Amino acid sequence: MGALALRPYQQEARDAIFREWDEEGRSKTLLVLPTGTGKTIVFASVAEQCVRNGSRVLILAHRGELLDQAQDKLYKATGLRCAVEKAEESSLDSWFRVTVGSVQTLMRETRLSRFAPDYFGHIIIDEAHHCLSDSYQRILEYFSGAKVLGVTATPDRGDMRNLGQYFESLAYEYTLPKAIRDGYLCPIKAQTIPLQLDLSGVGVQSGDFKAGDLGTALDPYLEQIADEMTNYCHGRKTVVFLPLVKTSQKFRDILLSRGFLAAEVNGESQDRADVLKDFEAGKYNVLCNSMLLTEGWDCPSVDCIIVLRPTKIRSLYAQMVGRGTRLCAGKDHLLLLD
DSSP states (O other): OOOEEEEHHHHHHHHHHHHIEEEEEOOOEEEEEEESSSSHHHHHHHHHHHTTTTEEEEEESSSHHHHHHHHHHHHHHHHEEEEEEBTTTOTOOOSSSSSEEEHHHTTTTHTTTSSOTOOOOOEEEEGGGGSSHHHHHHHHHTTSSEEEEEEEEEOTTOOOOOGTTTEEEEEEEEEEHHHHTSSSSSSSEOOOOOOOOOOTOOOTTEEEEHHHHHHHHGGHHHHHHHHHHHHHHHOOOEEEEOHHHHHHHHHHHHHHHOOOOEEOOOOTOHHHHHHHHHHHHHOEEEEEEEOTSSOOOOTTOOOOEOOOSOOOOOHHHHHHTTTOSOOOTOOOOOOEOO
């Protein structure tokens, strides 16, 4: 097992987590790292240390891609292999000390009851802003004796049910400006598109603008936005966030008519993986989506983000911008059009 070379802030984060658990006596702690600064690497290193200390570790995530990512990074970073707890795969007969588990699978009573409540000594929650939901809480309550680490890029969850209701402490936070200053993420240049978007008719639900109303409010401006993009986006790899799938598809068609190589992905797209691969390979230069790519998707060469999904939620905004802040050869800044 190769010991992992951590960046200074990653090492500080790891030490802080164990200090919370072992010295401060807090069993539920939180780590906040911006997108692109290696949160998976940090929790892989934490998991490795827990295993060395003789503990069993459960890594929880709510989507297949995040589970695959965790499994892959854990192996590459530490040499540890994991068992999987999802659908028909079970970790119970495995001799691996780390399990990556799908929340949808594990929340079921029939699944949980196969495990002794003290089976896992440590639980790591990827994208921890989801952990207040009933499905996560059911699992966490079952393994109530385990020490918990929540990892997130976005500490303020949209519906404002503060994560402090569950976590007892924030072990470590590394901010986006600091990551840019330290040279681990690329600088951002913001450019405002001169639009008088009228949001007066847009309703609010769960603390944010209603997507349906936003789509309607945005529709009359799509042509004008596409014209502005011809000024700024040529020669750039651009991701556009829109409020609705139909708005996203309509905008893709407008961009195609302007000579852009545009594609669209959404939760229903059968060919999603192929489109994302083609975008990374450069077959498309604009990718439109309706809030699908806010988590767990990385394409470091993206150097322009367009937010056409007005939001009141800082964390959601940070997730959208975070899709373009990774370092990449030949990229000296991220252009943010807002």
